[in-house]
Amino acid sequence: MKILIADDSRVMRQIVIRTLRQAGFGDHELIEAANGREAVEMTQAHSPDLVLSDWNMPELTGIEALRQLRAAGNDVKFGFVTSESTPEMKEQAEAAGALFFIVKPFSAERFDEVFAPILG
Amino acid sequence: MSVEVEVNENDLAEMVEQVWESYLDPEGVSPLMQTYDENQASEVHSSVSITGSWTGHIVYASSMPAARRAAGAFLAMEPDEVSEEDLSDALGELANIIGGNVKAMLPPGALLSLPQVVLAPEATARYPNAHRITGVYGIWDGEPVSISMWQSRGDNKEGAE
Numbered sequence: 001m002k003i004l005i006a007d008d009s010r011v012m013r014q015i016v017i018r019t020l021r022q023a024g025f026g027d028h029e030l031i032e033a034a035n036g037r038e039a040v041e042m043t044q045a046h047s048p049d050l051v052l053s054d055w056n057m058p059e060l061t062g063i064e065a066l067r068q069l070r071a072a073g074n075d076v077k078f079g080f081v082t083s084e085s086t087p088e089m090k091e092q093a094e095a096a097g098a099l100f101f102i103v104k105p106f107s108a109e110r111f112d113e114v115f116a117p118i119l120g
Numbered sequence: 121m122s123v124e125v126e127v128n129e130n131d132l133a134e135m136v137e138q139v140w141e142s143y144l145d146p147e148g149v150s151p152l153m154q155t156y157d158e159n160q161a162s163e164v165h166s167s168v169s170i171t172g173s174w175t176g177h178i179v180y181a182s183s184m185p186a187a188r189r190a191a192g193a194f195l196a197m198e199p200d201e202v203s204e205e206d207l208s209d210a211l212g213e214l215a216n217i218i219g220g221n222v223k224a225m226l227p228p229g230a231l232l233s234l235p236q237v238v239l240a241p242e243a244t245a246r247y248p249n250a251h252r253i254t255g256v257y258g259i260w261d262g263e264p265v266s267i268s269m270w271q272s273r274g275d276n277k278e279g280a281e
Binding site: 008009010011012014015018056057058082083084085086087088103104105106107 | 138139141142143191194195196205206209210212213216217218219220221223224228230232234
């Protein structure tokens with residue numbers, strides 16, 4: 001499977017990649033986007049199977065990126081990996097079609113719990 | 121709008137501990153040892169602003185060696201191999217993670233900014249009309265690290281001095 005990791009922090013993208021490996025998902029193809037607009041463009045161009053997105057990013061936020069994708073008819077599996085988590089954000093994410101909400105700091109166990117059912 | 125701040129030193133210390141356990145000290149061998157010295161020196165700092173139901177700043181400050189070490193831990197690299205860009209990125213992410221966790225404890229309607237990073241001591245920062253309300257101050261492997269919360273006076277009953 002192909003997984004797109006969208007985060008404006010390169011350091012955090014590296015941590016997400018390392019944690020995916022630690023959780024046993026290192027064999028998947030991983031591609032990276034540095035902001036929400038890139039996430040939309042790369043999702044449309046590269047058709048990943050799953051998008052892991054930060055919330056607060058320049059250009060487009062993660063939730064805006066998800067809404068744009070859905071408005072364009074793209075139903076890629078999409079979820080958030082973010083330092084922010086409030087009930088209102090979770091509601092917005094769910095309403096926009098997000099599958100999961102992982103809060104930073106996260107652990108490999110948390111990744112396994114969320115991604116095992118999705119990635120098998 | 122005026123709200124009592126609902127995040128105290130213990131909450132902040134717990135968030136900081138989680139960051140250390142997850143990323144900076146996963147083996148549990150060098151935790152941040154609290155010194156309670158709010159005047160300890162720093163060489164670099166990063167911050168995020170929160171506006172809305174609570175208004176203020178979350179500031180992460182440390183020595184340069186501690187910042188290099190944090191970036192190295194994030195990237196699984198030796199501290200002296202870390203570029204300035206990665207060092208800034210890691211500092212920003214530290215403020216962002218703690219700021220995001222603080223925001224989660226605030227009343228609904230708070231917005232978090234993108235992080236700002238300054239490769240200069242925290243003492244050079246000025247947060248107009250804001251004062252420090254709490255913080256975690258410590259030593260990590262012999263180097264100073266602090267995380268503090270600054271609240272805007274207009275948003276705080278105690279702030280009317």
